[in-house]
Amino acid sequence: MRKLGKNVEQGWRSEFQRLEGAYAPSTMRSYRTDVEAFETWSLENGLAVPFPASVETVCRFLEDQGKTKAPSTVRRRLYAIRKVHRLLDLPDPTNAEDINLAFRRVRRAKPVRPKQARGMTADDLKRFLEVQPDSPWGLRNMAMLSLGYELMTRRSELVALRDEDVEYRADGTLRVLIRRSKADQEGWGRFGFSSIASADRLRAWQQWKGDTTEWLFCPIYQEHPIDRSLSDTTVKALIKSAAQKAGFAHDEVRSFSGHSMRVGAAQELLRRGFDTAAIMRAGGWKSVNVLARYLEHAEHNVWV
Known part of the structure; x- marks a missing residue:
């Protein structure tokens, strides 16, 4: 029998420190959650030491998880x-x-169509902007909503922006460098461009926050900017609270998510006649299949 190494005795959590910096924080959180789920399941089923796991154990775990979890999970x-x-x-x-066979059984037993967030339309955005308060929080929220929509950013991309990533152009618009994303882990980056209105909203926010922090969007405490980045969950909370304040029904509020800006802006570009290649470049998509899921709900309006 193979002797368990020192690393096993110390536990997998200490080894996960080796992954820091190589993966996005969201990926690290998912890894920990998923391994903890396997660890808990193993203990509940009388397997005190889950690692190393046998093929039989992993098969049992996958098929058991498939009873309540989506195949993607x-x-x-x-x-x-x-x-x-x-x-x-x-x-x-x-x-x-x-x-492989166990996972195929999971997929065949429970086919799940990916759930898509409701796309934020240009009219939705207008309503969201109108209900923001006349305060520092309102300045920040309007800039985040407007810029996030036009750049088609993911939540993590939006909160990762820094002042140095933004260039005010002579025509009054912005050129923004999005340095790293889920589909660009090496950090080649992509450029996005904004309207004059978004540039004006961002300028108003930057003038208020000053040079206290290099983060483009930061927390506010007692009407003072705090020198750290926002959590990406702030974007989701902002969109849902804006929808609620704008008078959307409860079910409609639930259908919005932190991805709604990205989905809705892509759908809007399709309606305006932009082709898939142009939308992929603007939003930093690498997979046509992923983008196609976002666009399918907009296609029926294109030819109206």
Whole structure:
């Protein structure tokens, strides 16, 4: 029997520190959540030491998770189990054909169509902007909503922007460097462009916050800017609270998410006649299939 190494005795959590900086914070959170789910399941099923895991154990875990979880979640948990075994230098059970077959059974038993956030339309954005308060929070929120919509940013991209990433152009618009994204982990970046209105909103916010922080959007405490970035959950909370204040019904508020700006702006570009390649460049998409899911709800309006 193979002797368990020191790393196993210390636990996988300490080994996860090696991943810091190589993966996005959201990916790290997902890995931890998924491994903890496997660890808890193992203990509940009488397996005191989940690593190294056998092929049979992982198959049982995947099929059990498939009863209540979406296939995408089950797949993500499989990847997390694989990562732990590699970090701990243990034999990896996830490459076995039985694992592949177990996951195929999960997918066939519970086909799930990806849930898509409601796209924020230009009219929605106008309503969201109109209900923002006359305060520092209102200045920040209007700039975030307006810029996030026009740049088609992900939540993480929007809160990661810094003052140095923004260039005010002679025509009154902005050129913004989005340095890193989910689909661009190496940080090649892409440029986005804004309207004059968005530039004016951002300028008003920057004039208020001054040079206290280099982060483009920062928290506010007792009407003072705080020198740190916002959490990406702030974007989701902002959109939902704006929808509620704008008078949307409860079910409509729930349908909005932090992804609504990105989805809605892409749909708006399609309605205006832009082709897929142009939309992919503007939003930094690498996969046509992912973009196609966002656009399918807009296509029926294109030819009206």
